Amino acid sequence: MAYDITISAQGLVKRFRTRRGVVTAVDGVDLQVGRGETFGLIGPDGAGKTTMTRVILGLLKRTAGQSSILGYDSMRDTFAIRERVGYIAQQFALPGDMTVMENMCFFADVQGVDRHEQRQRIPELLEFAGLTRFTGRIARQLSGGMKKKLALACSLVHQPQVLMLDEPTLGVDPVSRREFWNLLGNLRAERGLTILVCTPYMDEAERCSRVGLMYGGRLVARDTPAAIKKTVPGRLLEFTPSDLQRAVPLVARLDGVLEVQTYGQMLHVFVDKVPKRRREIEGVLAGQGIACAGMREIEARMEEAFISLVRRRREGEWTSTPLSLKT
Amino acid sequence: MDEYTIVVENLTKRFGDFTAVDRVSFSVKRGEVYGWLGPNGAGKTTTIRMLLGLLKPSGGQARVLGYDPATQAKAMQAHVGYMSQLFTLYKDLTAAENIRFYGQAYGLNRRALRQRRDEIIEMAGLQGRERELTANLSGGWKQRLALGCAIVHRPQVVFLDEPTAGVDPISRREFWELIYAMAKGGVTVLVTTHYMDEAELCQRVGFISEGRLVALDTPDRLKQTQMRGHVLEIACGDSEAAMRALQAARGSGQLPLDDVALYGAQIHAVVPDAEAFRGPVADLLAAQGVAVNAVEWIAPTLEDVFISSVKGREE
Numbered sequence: 001m002a003y004d005i006t007i008s009a010q011g012l013v014k015r016f017r018t019r020r021g022v023v024t025a026v027d028g029v030d031l032q033v034g035r036g037e038t039f040g041l042i043g044p045d046g047a048g049k050t051t052m053t054r055v056i057l058g059l060l061k062r063t064a065g066q067s068s069i070l071g072y073d074s075m076r077d078t079f080a081i082r083e084r085v086g087y088i089a090q091q092f093a094l095p096g097d098m099t100v101m102e103n104m105c106f107f108a109d110v111q112g113v114d115r116h117e118q119r120q121r122i123p124e125l126l127e128f129a130g131l132t133r134f135t136g137r138i139a140r141q142l143s144g145g146m147k148k149k150l151a152l153a154c155s156l157v158h159q160p161q162v163l164m165l166d167e168p169t170l171g172v173d174p175v176s177r178r179e180f181w182n183l184l185g186n187l188r189a190e191r192g193l194t195i196l197v198c199t200p201y202m203d204e205a206e207r208c209s210r211v212g213l214m215y216g217g218r219l220v221a222r223d224t225p226a227a228i229k230k231t232v233p234g235r236l237l238e239f240t241p242s243d244l245q246r247a248v249p250l251v252a253r254l255d256g257v258l259e260v261q262t263y264g265q266m267l268h269v270f271v272d273k274v275p276k277r278r279r280e281i282e283g284v285l286a287g288q289g290i291a292c293a294g295m296r297e298i299e300a301r302m303e304e305a306f307i308s309l310v311r312r313r314r315e316g317e318w319t320s321t322p323l324s325l326k327t
Numbered sequence: 328m329d330e331y332t333i334v335v336e337n338l339t340k341r342f343g344d345f346t347a348v349d350r351v352s353f354s355v356k357r358g359e360v361y362g363w364l365g366p367n368g369a370g371k372t373t374t375i376r377m378l379l380g381l382l383k384p385s386g387g388q389a390r391v392l393g394y395d396p397a398t399q400a401k402a403m404q405a406h407v408g409y410m411s412q413l414f415t416l417y418k419d420l421t422a423a424e425n426i427r428f429y430g431q432a433y434g435l436n437r438r439a440l441r442q443r444r445d446e447i448i449e450m451a452g453l454q455g456r457e458r459e460l461t462a463n464l465s466g467g468w469k470q471r472l473a474l475g476c477a478i479v480h481r482p483q484v485v486f487l488d489e490p491t492a493g494v495d496p497i498s499r500r501e502f503w504e505l506i507y508a509m510a511k512g513g514v515t516v517l518v519t520t521h522y523m524d525e526a527e528l529c530q531r532v533g534f535i536s537e538g539r540l541v542a543l544d545t546p547d548r549l550k551q552t553q554m555r556g557h558v559l560e561i562a563c564g565d566s567e568a569a570m571r572a573l574q575a576a577r578g579s580g581q582l583p584l585d586d587v588a589l590y591g592a593q594i595h596a597v598v599p600d601a602e603a604f605r606g607p608v609a610d611l612l613a614a615q616g617v618a619v620n621a622v623e624w625i626a627p628t629l630e631d632v633f634i635s636s637v638k639g640r641e642e
Contacts, residue, residue, distance in 0.1 A: 174364070175633070264529075307500065
């Protein structure tokens, strides 16, 4: 089977003119998302995730480059895109004074779904989202998690082939987040929907087929969650030093220590070899009167990988700044 | 002997027929970082409001630093800090002005104000941005500034109600460094969160569901005691097809799967016993024509444990 490209961007650039000058929010992004993929977009605040999503959707004008969904150009074919793509914007709010059913019908009308189809499709979607019991409830009185599920159901009312979700679970509790992601999993498994989702939650990134890390308007890493986790350097030791602040510089200086991250009262230390470095760390800290409790090797998660990748980018900026000044 | 700064016994809050907080009891030691995990509406914020003396309990009692919040809130306030979900900063004031405003509200004199302003600016990493309008600061800075304002009067107990919602992972790590720096200085921290990885950072974690404290222990101990069943991680060729097959087997009761979810190219399924069901799961998928690469028994995350624990109570 050929790799069927659903969402595509080449050399995509978006600049904004602000009072402080020109800001490049999206800086030459190449992206291809295949049919049926769930692609997660992660990155620090202000990395350009929302802007890129909006440019690809055709809600913002691109400054340069190309972008399309299902072969339709983001700028020329906005109507064709609107018909085939569902979108949940960040902090998206449903009309709170309308019932669940009224919301669904409203979105169906806006999307031009005729009444006959609405009668069939809306009950199916409410069942899918687990909202059948709440059809008559005013949207404002739904819990946070149910509001998000209603937003998802509304975004599906015109049977899109592609979903673009911008932080769809922000501020929602873990149980509801998991339920929401289970719904996305079902859309992927049963309907083959292509989903692009921006998320600040690293555990959600683990649930995507591929993940892209945005930093400074660029897509600096993209791969499966498993492959991204493998990019962290070396192996990972976790322990609780009795004096964290003194321990950090002592450990960071040691041979074979590739990176040190704090984790609450614990330290995460990336090392080249586990048994040897473990002994050395314990030895050096003991020499300074610092005890290490609970030393163990752990698997790096998306979160450690994310921090490591962004840090290396930031350090890279320091060394590359003089170079870019020359040009 | 450990000194307890927060002691809560059978604390209850009813709004009409609705019981928001239902006979909750716990104690927190001086210098402890104590976390609360639970869905929206589980009663976390209501409990904090009672501990702050903003709401009167319907039953039970609480002591914060020996004060009864219901009757001695005024005397207690000088020793307690609070940062809410919506960091209450004035966006049209600068960072330094926000600190001064909160310092004045707590009655700090001019010298103390100057000293605290400098300390907090340094703590929040805001050197050189003192005069920037708060509205122009990024999420992580705003959040650290809000924490600084909440502790401008050097409280001994700090309540943080979802302090890190919507902040990126790096800023969240930095924020937790500050939390532990405070705890080391003897401050007691009670924090609520939606992030499982943050709950793992607490010394003890309470699971809150429908107004009740259903479990309370260290994260490691919770994983050992509260998880019903084992988590299998299934790696296979076509995870979408495998997902459909497992959902069907779950629906028909062919396999006792408690939870089935897609994780990237893999599937996580909760079974009563990993060793007993590893084979049947692989056989079922093979029979459906799905190539299975590996079925592994993996450690549960705190999220798995939380969901298992809460579901267990419902049943």
